[in-house]
Amino acid sequence: MKNSILLVFVFCFLFITSCEKEVDYLYEVNPVAVQSPGSIKSNAKSTVEFLTIAWADLFGTQIPQQELSKLNTIYVAFGDKKMIEDRILLNFLSKSGVQIPTQTNVAGDTLLYINNTYKKLFNRDANAFEKYYLKEQIRLNASMTSEVIWYALMTSDEYRYY
Amino acid sequence: MDRRRFIKNIGLTAAGAMAAPYLLPGGRLFAASGLRKVNHVVFLLFAGGVRNLESVQFNDGNLMPNMLIGGSAISNDILPAMDFLPPGPLSQPLQNYGTLFRQFRYKEGPTGHYNGHTVAVTGQYVSTDLNIREAPRNPTIFEYYRKHNSPQQTALNCWWVANTLGPYPALNYSSDPNYGAGYGANFISPNFLISQDGFNALGNPSSFTANEQAAFESIRKFANGNFDQSYTNPSAGITNTTTEAAQLQQFISDLYAKAQSGQFVNPWGVGPSMNNDMFNVMFAEEIIQRFKPELLTVNMQDVDIGHFNFSSYANHLRKADWAAAHLWSVIQSTPGMANDTVMVIAPEHGRNFIPNTSIDSYGRLALDHTSPSDGVSGDQMAREIFCLVVGPPTVVKQGLVVNSLSGESTEIVPTIANLLGFDNNIPASAGIKNYNQCDLAQAFF
Numbered sequence: 001m002k003n004s005i006l007l008v009f010v011f012c013f014l015f016i017t018s019c020e021k022e023v024d025y026l027y028e029v030n031p032v033a034v035q036s037p038g039s040i041k042s043n044a045k046s047t048v049e050f051l052t053i054a055w056a057d058l059f060g061t062q063i064p065q066q067e068l069s070k071l072n073t074i075y076v077a078f079g080d081k082k083m084i085e086d087r088i089l090l091n092f093l094s095k096s097g098v099q100i101p102t103q104t105n106v107a108g109d110t111l112l113y114i115n116n117t118y119k120k121l122f123n124r125d126a127n128a129f130e131k132y133y134l135k136e137q138i139r140l141n142a143s144m145t146s147e148v149i150w151y152a153l154m155t156s157d158e159y160r161y162y
Numbered sequence: 163m164d165r166r167r168f169i170k171n172i173g174l175t176a177a178g179a180m181a182a183p184y185l186l187p188g189g190r191l192f193a194a195s196g197l198r199k200v201n202h203v204v205f206l207l208f209a210g211g212v213r214n215l216e217s218v219q220f221n222d223g224n225l226m227p228n229m230l231i232g233g234s235a236i237s238n239d240i241l242p243a244m245d246f247l248p249p250g251p252l253s254q255p256l257q258n259y260g261t262l263f264r265q266f267r268y269k270e271g272p273t274g275h276y277n278g279h280t281v282a283v284t285g286q287y288v289s290t291d292l293n294i295r296e297a298p299r300n301p302t303i304f305e306y307y308r309k310h311n312s313p314q315q316t317a318l319n320c321w322w323v324a325n326t327l328g329p330y331p332a333l334n335y336s337s338d339p340n341y342g343a344g345y346g347a348n349f350i351s352p353n354f355l356i357s358q359d360g361f362n363a364l365g366n367p368s369s370f371t372a373n374e375q376a377a378f379e380s381i382r383k384f385a386n387g388n389f390d391q392s393y394t395n396p397s398a399g400i401t402n403t404t405t406e407a408a409q410l411q412q413f414i415s416d417l418y419a420k421a422q423s424g425q426f427v428n429p430w431g432v433g434p435s436m437n438n439d440m441f442n443v444m445f446a447e448e449i450i451q452r453f454k455p456e457l458l459t460v461n462m463q464d465v466d467i468g469h470f471n472f473s474s475y476a477n478h479l480r481k482a483d484w485a486a487a488h489l490w491s492v493i494q495s496t497p498g499m500a501n502d503t504v505m506v507i508a509p510e511h512g513r514n515f516i517p518n519t520s521i522d523s524y525g526r527l528a529l530d531h532t533s534p535s536d537g538v539s540g541d542q543m544a545r546e547i548f549c550l551v552v553g554p555p556t557v558v559k560q561g562l563v564v565n566s567l568s569g570e571s572t573e574i575v576p577t578i579a580n581l582l583g584f585d586n587n588i589p590a591s592a593g594i595k596n597y598n599q600c601d602l603a604q605a606f607f
Binding site: 037039133141142152 | 368
C-alpha cells in the first residue's frame with residue numbers, strides 16, 4: 001500500500017513536471033539594412049557645384065566669379081565630362097595656394113588625417129574599414145602622398161554626389 | 163516516309179527557307195549587307211544660313227571659287243569688303259571631285275540654326291517645340307554609327323566639332339532611351355578649349371609618377387567600391403575608356419603645346435583673314451590627322467553675320483569656301499583617309515529673299531532666315547540650299563551637277579549610314595528616310 005502511494009506520487013510528480021511546456025528561446029538581432037558609407041548621397045553635383053566645391057576644398061576660399069565663369073565655359077567645350085573634370089582638378093593641384101595637408105600630417109596621426117580628409121571631401125567620417133585600409137596603404141606605400149590621396153578621392157564617384 | 167515524299171519535303175523546306183524573309187531581333191527583315199562604300203565620312207555643315215543666290219546661283223559672282231565652277235567676278239560694289247585670301251589649296255574646285263545638288267531643300271520646320279543642325283545630324287525634321295536646353299529627342303548619326311556599325315567602334319572614331327557653344331554641345335547624343343550618351347560622339351568646341359582661358363584651366367596639369375598613379379588608382383577604386391552611385395553617362399556626358407581618355411588628354415596637351423609654340427598663328431598663310439570658321443576646321447583637321455575618325459561632323463557659322471551686314475556675309479562665305487577646300491586637301495594628304503573618305507557639304511538652311519532693314523556701308527541690305535514653319539507660305543527661300551558630295555571616283559560620280567529639285571536635309575543621315583555600311587541595321591522604327599528613297603543616292607555608283 002505504501003509502495004502504491006509512493007508510486008502514485010512519483011507518477012503524479014513526473015506527470016506534472018513532464019507536461020510543462022518547453023519555452024523556445026530565440027536569440028537574434030533586429031533587421032539592419034546594409035548600406036555603403038555614402039549611400040545617402042543620390043544627387044549628382046551640377047557643373048557649377050562641382051567646380052565651386054572643388055575650388056573651396058583645395059584653396060580654402062570661394063572661387064572668384066570670373067574664374068568660375070571661365071571654367072564653366074571650358075567645361076562645356078568638351079564632351080567627356082569625367083575627363084575634363086580630371087584635367088581641371090589636376091590643373092588646380094598644380095596651382096599655388098593649394099591647401100592640402102602636408103606629408104608630415106600623413107605620416108603623423110594617420111587616423112586623424114584620414115578622418116579629416118573624409119570629412120572635408122565627403123562630408124562624413126571615415127568608417128572603420130576605410131580608416132584601416134587607408135592607414136595600411138599609407139604605411140605600406142611610399143607613393144601614397146597626401147596629394148595622391150586627395151586627387152584619388154576628388155576623382156571618385158562619391159565626390160561627384162551630395 | 164517513302165523516298166519520293168522525303169525528297170519533296172526537303173525541296174519544299176529549302177525553298178521556304180530561301181523565299182521567306184527572316185525576322186531579325188532588331189525587327190529587320192534581312193541581315194545587314196555590311197558593305198561599306200568608304201571607311202570614312204566627313205560631314206561639313208556649311209552652316210550659318212547660306213542662301214543659294216550667293217552660293218550656287220552666283221548672284222554676286224562666284225564667292226565660292228574653291229568649291230564651285232562658273233560664275234563671274236565678285237560684284238564691284240562689295241569687292242572692297244572682301245579680305246585677302248591666297249589661291250586655294252586645291253588644283254581644281256571641289257565640284258569636280260563629286261556631285262553637286264543645286265536645288266537641295268530643308269523642307270520642314272523652323273529655319274533656325276539649332277533646328278537646322280538638329281535635322282542635319284538626326285535625319286528628322288523638328289517642330290517649333292525643340293528645346294535648345296536638351297539633347298535631341300531623336301537619335302543622332304553618331305549614335306546610329308556607334309550602335310549599329312559592325313564591329314562597334316569607340317567614340318575616338320566619332321566626333322562632333324562645333325565652332326561655338328550655346329546649345330551645340332548637346333548634339334553629340336540624343337535623349338532616346340535606346341541610344342544616348344553611351345553611343346555618343348566625342349564633342350569638342352576647340353575655339354573655346356584651345357584658348358588662353360582654356361590653357362589657364364587645363365594647360366598645366368599636375369603630373370604623377372607611375373607609382374603615384376598606381377597608388378591613386380587603387381584608392382579611387384577602393385572609394386568607388388564603397389559607394390553605390392556611379393558617375394557615368396548621361397550625367398558624365400560621353401565616356402571614353404581609361405586608355406582612350408589618356409589619348410585625349412595627350413591630344414589636348416599637344417594642341418596646347420602647338421599653340422604655345424606659335425603653330426596656330428597664321429597656320430594657313432591667310433594672315434588676319436583667318437576667321438572662327440577656319441580655326442574650327444583647322445582643329446577638325448588636327449583630329450583627322452591624329453585619330454583618323456570614321457565619322458566626323460564639323461560646322462561653320464560665321465556667315466550668320468548676314469543678319470546685320472550683307473557684305474561681311476559674302477566675305478565669310480569666301481572664307482568658308484576656302485576652309486572647305488583646305489579640309490579636303492588635308493583629308494587627301496592623310497594616310498588612311500586619302501581616297502577612302504566621302505565628304506558631304508551642306509548648309510543647315512538658307513536665308514530669306516526679302517531683306518531686313520540693316521544696311522551695310524556698301525549699301526546692301528542684310529538677310530534673316532525666317533521662312534514660315536508650314537513649309538509653303540511666305541518667303542520660303544530660307545529652305546533652298548545646296549549639297550555637294552565629294553569622294554573617290556570609284557564611289558562618287560565626278561563632276562555631276564543635279565540642277566533639278568532633288569534631295570533634302572533628312573537624306574544626309576541615311577546616306578552617311580549607307581556609305582559606312584550600317585543603314586540596314588537601323589530599325590525602321592527609328593523613322594529616318596530609307597536610303598533607297600534618297601535623291602542623294604544619285605551621287606554614288
